[in-house]
Amino acid sequence: MTEALPDVRTFRLSPEVVAPLRERLSHVSTQTIDAIMAEVPAYAEAFTGDLGAKIERAVRTALGTFLKLVSRDHGPDPQSPLAPGLEAAYALGRGEARNGRSLDALLAAYRVGARVSWHELAEISVATGQPAATIAHFAELVFVYIDELSAASVVGHSDELASSGRARTRHLEQLTLALLAGETQHTIVTAAQRADWSPPRTLTAVLVPEHAVRTVVDLLDRRTLRLSEAGPAVPDFSVLLVPDADGTARAAVLGLLRGQNAVVGPARPWLQVKASYDRAVRTLLLPGTSTKTVVDTEDHLATLVLTADPQALADLRAKVLEPLSAAADLSAAKLAETLRSWLRHQGRREDVAAELFIHPQTVRYRMTRLRDLYGDRLRDPEWLSSLFIALSVPGEA
The missing domain is CATH 3.30.70 (Alpha-Beta Plaits)
Known part of the structure; x- marks a missing residue:
């Protein structure tokens, strides 16, 4: 395709040949659009709305650019006549991506458009008596030109998807930040709408x-x-x-x-x-x-x-375990361990002994010592609840 591109820019038709083609340009455009609507389902509804007018302009711009390109009436720069068609094709690709149509549909439309427009242009050329060799070369130029346009549309389609994808990713991140920051409902709902995210x-x-x-x-x-x-x-x-x-x-x-x-x-x-x-x-x-x-x-x-309030838990522990301060450090640790197990097993001596791997008599001795230290507080439901909480956190004595 790249090697054939200079032919598109350098091939010339005389004004006498181009004139009847230009006169029938509106007819060729209409026939091309009708064929695309009939053969490419994705475009059947597109032409009925505002987008339809834009696509029609793109088709007419493409055909007009081609005729200008192969005529002898443009200036000394052989590349400038191609620019409007390529720009329109690129914009069409971006617009199709924004409207959710696939690249397959777009390329199918180009294939149909190339076939129908060439058929119409060829009929006009034959009617004006163009030689067969000229018409054959003309056909090659039409399809090379359509390839250039479709390539520009593919780039536009890809660029739009990449751009919109990056933008949506940013919007989703902003939504996530708003949710985790506990922003107001209005702020979060607005962010969700901007990200096109359904809650x-x-x-x-x-x-x-x-x-x-x-x-x-x-x-x-x-x-x-x-x-x-x-x-x-x-x-x-x-x-x-x-x-x-x-x-x-x-x-x-x-x-x-x-x-x-x-x-x-x-x-x-x-x-x-x-x-x-x-x-x-x-x-x-x-x-x-x-x-x-x-x-x-x-x-x-x-x-x-x-552990919701670590300082409150520390204060509670210091308060309810204060009676153990009268015991030696090692003895206090063993007494706290026994008290925790006693609370957990609701005073069942054999279960406490089994958990701590000690003799039931040792449990009896330690509990007697604890009752001496705590007195009637070991019968007080509030104290028992406080002791249970203070001794329930894993790793705490």
Whole structure:
């Protein structure tokens, strides 16, 4: 095609030959448009709206540019007559991408247009008595020219998709940031509309290591939102917001994530997904949380509640364990361990002994010591509740 291009620019027809072609240009354009509408279904409705007028102008511009190109009436620059046709073809490609029509439909329209326009132009040339060799060469030039136009449209179509894809990616990131920042409903809804994103009923925050996010996101709903940096509290993690992963769908999502490293927050109404994100982050930061498997925040609710206010928990622990300060350090640790087990097993001595691998008599001795230290407080429901909370956090004595 590139080698033949100079022929398009250098081949000339006399004004006597071009004149009847130009006179019938409107007819040729109409015939070409009618054929495209009949043979390419994607364009049947396009020509009936505002877009139709634009496409008709593009067809007429293409045919007019070609006739000007092969005539002898343009200036000394042999390349300038081709520019309007290429610019119109490029703009047509971008417009078709914006309107959701595929490249296949566009190229089919060019094929039909080339065939029909050549048929009409050839009839005119034959009627004016052009030699067969001239008409054959003319045919070659028509199809080379159409190839140039279709190539320009392909570039326009691709450029528009790339541009709109980048723009939509930015809009989706802005939507995700607005959701995680807990912006106002108006701000979030506007961001969703700008990103052309249809809100689900619920969203679930999922934290995954940055290196695994591509693999994980391919497993999930295509509407899943993503942000490459989950926040300063959890560096090296990305956040995914998964649509409608509640109810029975939650088990399905957990199953899809099996074998991956992920922390799955609770499902929340989509405008309130920040709460899901916050819980996922808190769970990830819990002591002992493993990131080598799927972590379901629903399995850590008690610990999350107990550690919601670390300073209050520390104060409570200091208050309810103060009686043990009268015992030696080692003895105090053993007494606290026994008291925790005693509370957990509701005073069943044999169960406490089995858990701590000690003799039941040792349990009896330690509990006698604890009753001496606490007195009637071990019969007070409020004190028992406080003791249970203070001694329930993993890793705390």
